[in-house]
Amino acid sequence: MIHSSKPKIWYGGDYNPDQWEKPVWDEDLRMFKLAGIDVATLNVFAWAKNQPDEETYDFGWLDEMMDKLHADGVGVCLATSTAAHPAWMARKYPDVLRVGFDGRKRKFGGRHNSCQNSPTYRKYSAKMAERLAERYKDHPALLVWHISNEYSGYCYCDNCASAFREWLQERYGSLETVNRVWNTGFWGHTFYDWEEIVPPSSLSEEWKGLNGNTASNFQGLSLDYARFQSDSLLDCYKLEYEAIKKHTPDIQVTTNLMGAFKELDYHKWAKHLDVVSWDNYPSLDTPFSYTAMMHDLMRGLKGDQPFMLMEQTPSQQNWQPYNSLKRPGVMRLWSYQAVARGADTVLFFQLRRSVGACEKYHGAVIEHVGHENTRVFRECAELGSELHKLGDTLIDARVKSKVAILFDWENWWAVELSSGPSVALKYVDELHKYYDAFYRANIAVDVVGIDADLGKYDLVLAPVMYMVKPGLADKLEEYVRNGGSFITTFFSGIVNENDIVTLGGYPGELRKLLGIWSEEIDALLPTQSNRIVVKSGSEGLKPAYDCGILCDLIHCESAEAVAEYGEDFYAGMPALTVNKFGAGEAWYVATSPEPAFLQDWLTKLCADLNIKPLVAFAPEGVETSLREKDGNRYLFVMNHNAEPSKVSLGEKSGIDLLTDRKLSGNSELAGRDVWIVKLDD
Missing domain, CATH: 3.20.20.80 (Glycosidases)
Known part of the structure; x- marks a missing residue:
């Protein structure tokens, strides 16, 4: 504090x-x-x-x-x-x-x-x-x-080059290990002396790609240089x-x-x-x-x-x-x-x-x-x-969530250093699509690292978890086995921490947890789309939704297909699967859906898991959050719209700390205005 x-x-x-x-x-x-x-x-x-x-x-x-x-x-x-x-x-x-x-x-x-x-x-x-x-x-x-x-x-000077070599020696111990984890046998890039390693720049391994990302001939080398520069x-x-x-x-x-x-x-x-x-x-x-x-x-x-x-x-x-x-x-x-x-x-x-x-x-x-x-x-x-x-009413109050989204910087670097499959794939944008669905449903979310304690969450998401670091697959299996619900997506479980592909079929170390294997990955042009066709028995979802960017062609092993592709030669193959694993379940979203699908599906899934929204109803443009301190709960309701909006607090009631007004049931919040409601017990 x-x-x-x-x-x-x-x-x-x-x-x-x-x-x-x-x-x-x-x-x-x-x-x-x-x-x-x-x-x-x-x-x-x-x-x-x-x-x-x-x-x-x-x-x-x-x-x-x-x-x-x-x-x-x-x-x-x-x-x-x-x-x-x-x-x-x-x-x-x-x-x-x-x-x-x-x-x-x-x-x-x-x-x-x-x-x-x-x-x-x-x-x-x-x-x-x-x-x-x-x-x-x-x-x-x-x-x-x-x-x-x-x-x-970042810097690419001789001091950085020398320090990078020292960093590599400390991390890997030997040139033999460096050559292995970077797969330098490709294109005959084997290093015989530490002094032969230079920073990856436009003079060596990297260039600026069509999408503005840095592209690299050797992603393992570039990934380590990003780690090194962040550490420096x-x-x-x-x-x-x-x-x-x-x-x-x-x-x-x-x-x-x-x-x-x-x-x-x-x-x-x-x-x-x-x-x-x-x-x-x-x-x-x-x-x-x-x-x-x-x-x-x-x-x-x-x-x-x-x-x-x-x-x-x-x-x-x-x-x-x-x-x-x-x-x-x-x-x-x-x-x-x-x-x-x-x-x-x-x-x-x-x-x-x-x-x-x-x-x-x-x-x-x-x-x-x-x-x-x-x-x-x-x-x-x-x-x-x-x-x-x-005053000090809100100081050190905490936000508590039942949903977590995993965010990993090294995974972000690796996804966007990758030489494919699509320049349209943006790690943060994909995470935001999922976050936005919870935001619109007024459901609180924590955005945390892979080292976080997952046990306090009922639902954990890891969109585009391309890189699976040591121990992560075991941690996720334990979380789901103990009753947690887990969601990941296309282009997940592909490589290890050195950007080396995990052989044996995608999604690599996550295959047992997800109960699927992925055969191919189709990259759609910006002008193309496919459809997610929902199978019968999924209440609250429309019959079909658009999808794009990437489509994984997957096969169910122990998983059940909940939705299928509607177009192209892979029509009828699974687009959404769920795998019962221990006391919990693991979901795989094989493509990038339109926002309406995520809003409908994640709202339904939260209801099934008894994860409740913070208010009974809030129109688009109205945001909610809750902080807690010393047994008191403070509900924030914020209207980003220029015009007034009607909000239903449902069974909640309390005093707005800014106006001392009693609020309950249905009330109108002025345009660009805020309530901070100290909720009644």
Whole structure:
């Protein structure tokens, strides 16, 4: 729990006083009070200001601002400033500069511009973190540490090549093993010396594919390089973490993640974060269920521990193709969406809009006009007042689910490094199709890693589980044998952790659990589709549904076919199967169905498993979530529609914490409005 010294939902965000003259500071503090802001994130990109040369450290501005904020009752999320190295460092120590995918060495510029295996970067970033921890360890404003910012970006320099070889030696022990797990006999790629292994880039094994994914001649090599680069960036984080913990062992440490960000294995990273934080930047047309899934993914990184919403925009973004305004009420609504799904903070980028450079048109609590008489500021102040009223009511409340979707970064890498079967196959999109069906049915879902405790769930899904890691098949068999229900899909059980095919018929190690074997995989063109024809006896389902992308041609062994294909030469072959296994059942969806099928089938399946929706009825565009604390249950109902919507709470009733209004039965929720209902016992 991060809130012991400020027991409420923290409200504020990134503040860059180092970019402004001092007369602006006092005006900012005046408006912070008006907006109800009580937390400021400082020092995110101030390395060049704090360390103008190799020997000099100057924290005078930061001392003054820490003191001023504390005097005004504002706590500090203190960043280490190491997300962009100073220009002097790049000039004096060129090893700090990255080499890109194309083999060219970068010049100074941008951010996330440091090689993660540069001895220079590792030395000076850890030293900066320690200097800050030594200086501010006893400062009363300090609430939480924020290391670097939005870690990202791979490097292909000689330092990375050398470190990669060391990483491989530690992982595999011998070149013979490397040659075997990468199947280097293909195309005569056998390695005879460690020095012959180079990073997979456009100069060696990789290229950018037609679908925007990276394609590779040797997926095992590319998969290991992704693992290595994620680990290398994590090592940089850990160096700063350890330097900070040496001086402030009781203050929590985080770095801001970015939802389904492909480059880094966040499940591995989360083990080294005291609290997960993340930056939420949906577009105007991002499905609300996708944003909800990202919140659930971030919450699931550390079990059901609440997370920090580290960044969102008060209104406009600056980096998307079309930077639309958030309509009136949307900022508040999306803030509560985060809280509903486990956030214990509501923080913005940024508190004052920057005057120049690439983020000068990114929204802020204080706009360029410089006063409080704006729509955005008024909405921020109204939300600040509500969060103050809520106090610590929701702090550390937990979201509990009976359904889990398994999300695995290494599987994601492997699926999209694969040389086939279809460029249309997108791992996260397939997971979202299933998540969206539960979202529309108002059924809570956890999004968790494969190491999660599955025993607390009645239903577990693993769409497109292409890679089956050691022990996973046994774990799933035990879960189902003990009464659990499991669902997986086409293109599952194909390879092991090294992207080597499991021989003997797909779905490999899952064959016994699923009771099927797959003979072929048909890839459909975007203009093609097939049909899922439901067999008789399946109440609640239509006779047929469309499907596409991939179609597995499967044979039932111990499984029963529940639906069949309706078209092409494989018409009549199973498209949906169920296998009784011990006290539970395992389902296989052999194709990518249209959304209506998933909504109908998964709603029916949940009813059969006694997994109940959170409300009796909510129209499309209305979202629900439930948090629990100290025996109390808090039902969030959020209307993403611009117009009012009628919601039925069924047998539930309670008091809306925001309006003190009693709610029960059928009620109307205003457009873009929120209820937080403390439910009656």
